[in-house]
Amino acid sequence: MTAQTQTRATIPAFGIRSVLQAGGLIAAFVGLTFAGKWLGVPVNPALTGFVVVLAALFVRLVPVSAVESGARLLISQSALFLIPPVVAVARQRDLLEANWWPLVVIVVGGTVICTAATSFTVELATRALQRRRT
16 A cells, blocks of 8 residues: 555545535534624624534434534544644743643643543433433
């Protein structure tokens, strides 16, 4: 197997449908951002968009197939969303050196809380699926 064949095998192929679905999700989140500002609602637009899409999926207003491919595309590219914040933090070396201890506590504490919440959610979902199957 050549290096070119190996590379092609590891890169997921996303079609036009994935790009259109991702664009639709992004448009929904941008629209909710403007709606939140216009209404004066102090809520994170990403969280609002997530809740709206989740509710639409839950009540079957939107089928999973309508967002699944686009969501996979966005998730596969999620590392790109971290580059600007990392560069911004790296430019603040003096601030990092002055406040390193609280930052360590926040990062470690946040990681522990997120891991525990994820574990708890997965456990609840697994139990619910097992009950549904029996």
